[in-house]
Amino acid sequence: MIHNEMSRRRLLGLGLGLGAAATLTLAGCGGGDDSSGPAAAGNGGKDYTGPKVDLKLWNGFTGGDGEIFKTLVNQFNSEHQNIAVSVATYQWEDYYNKLPGAASSGNGPDIAVMHMDQLATFAARGVITELDDVASALELSEGDFAPTVWKGGIYNDKRYGIPLDMHPLGFYYNKAVMEKAGLDPNKPPTTRDEYMAALTELKKSGVQGFWVSPFQFTGGMTFYSLVYQFGGSLFDAEVNKATFNSDQAVEACTWLVDMIKQGFSPANVGQDADYLAFKSGKNAFNWNGIWQVNDLKKSADIQWGVAPLPQIGSTQAAWANSHNFTIVKQRSQNANKVSASKVFINWLSQHSLDWAKGGQVPARKTVRDSAEFKALTEVNALAPELEYAAFPPAAPGLGEVMTTFYNAFNEAALGKKSPKQALDDGVAKANKQLEDNRKKYGS
Missing domain, CATH: 3.40.190.10 (Periplasmic binding protein-like II)
Structure with missing residues (x-):
């Protein structure tokens, strides 16, 4: 357990080992309907009322946090009958190497979890899309998060990531x-x-x-x-x-x-x-x-x-560092999937208390201020560092x-x-x- 945990979190750092060749671990991969279909009204993630869509989500949570993450995804699926999110889990180094090619070939995910220090690289390469409308529609601002975490999702004055946590x-x-x-x-x-x-x-x-x-x-x-x-x-x-x-x-x-x-x-x-x-x-x-x-x-x-x-x-x-949610650009963008992806990102951000139990400080201020989070004694002990954390630049x-x-x-x-x-x-x-x-x- 110690070996696996240490191997996993070695890649929580700043871009370490992204060229390493490691064994691919695929926990699950759901198919999706890539047909265009009628476009759903894009309201930045407030809700989704379009036809049922299947969303693929990639992440690198290969440790105990991965089980907590999957539990949250299952809860989301049970509460949203017209959205089905399937989870694929890779080692972080494989994940970052695989994502650009998969996206360009049309085989990438709809949603990708990404470390803050990777956002600028993938934004510059055109792999992920802007999320300013999500922040605007959900009325999210710097005041809802720690300033350092909120600013870390911005590259070239545009938002590409919605923060989930900080470690x-x-x-x-x-x-x-x-x-x-x-x-x-x-x-x-x-x-x-x-x-x-x-x-x-x-x-x-x-x-x-x-x-x-x-x-x-x-x-x-x-x-x-x-x-x-x-x-x-x-x-x-x-x-x-x-x-x-x-x-x-x-x-x-x-x-x-x-x-x-x-x-x-x-x-x-x-x-x-x-x-x-x-x-x-x-x-x-x-x-x-x-x-x-x-x-x-x-x-x-x-x-x-x-x-x-x-x-x-x-x-x-x-x-x-911080995990952020991103939406991956597709060869043929499906407006329904994009809208549904934004609903998922907002939902999980609001439900990040359970995610904190995996050993993360929630990025969202309302969750950090809750009595339930403060009851997580050890994780909460490090929450004050959020205000003066030295995050990597964009x-x-x-x-x-x-x-x-x-x-x-x-x-x-x-x-x-x-x-x-x-x-x-x-x-x-x-x-x-x-x-x-x-x-x-x-x-």
């Missing part, structure tokens, strides 16, 4: 390990001074309390968070230049590398070894995704807690640039280069990639 990095703490070091297990550190004091006490008790992974999961995401906490950014406002070699970014990277040099973390931590060590009581603190909440809840022998990331720098910040082709960012951190964490040299070299490569992307996508 941030959180701070997990092992209460038993803390207690053995004389720390209060119910008061996790929240500031840099508290964090360093706790690590010092843990070290005295023979525990390297904070294992720094050199890989994207989770060290790279930790570094991403710290760049923004220290006042830096990964790119300039126009995403024309990479800026992750700024003084603030170098300071953030140096702080993490010093964790290793000062003995608070072992060197050369293996992929996922930081999380496995946390579960086995070999370290106390782990910066990891919200998707680990349900895994830890299944481990009754582990005494743990979760909280927003400690503020190590001058401001609060946390890596995060720029086509960003995935390969982010891989360069994570590779630069990897070189620094492994001691192959100094933090400054690793980040300088990474920025030089990233700027060339950004330039190539502007030529490729015409922006």
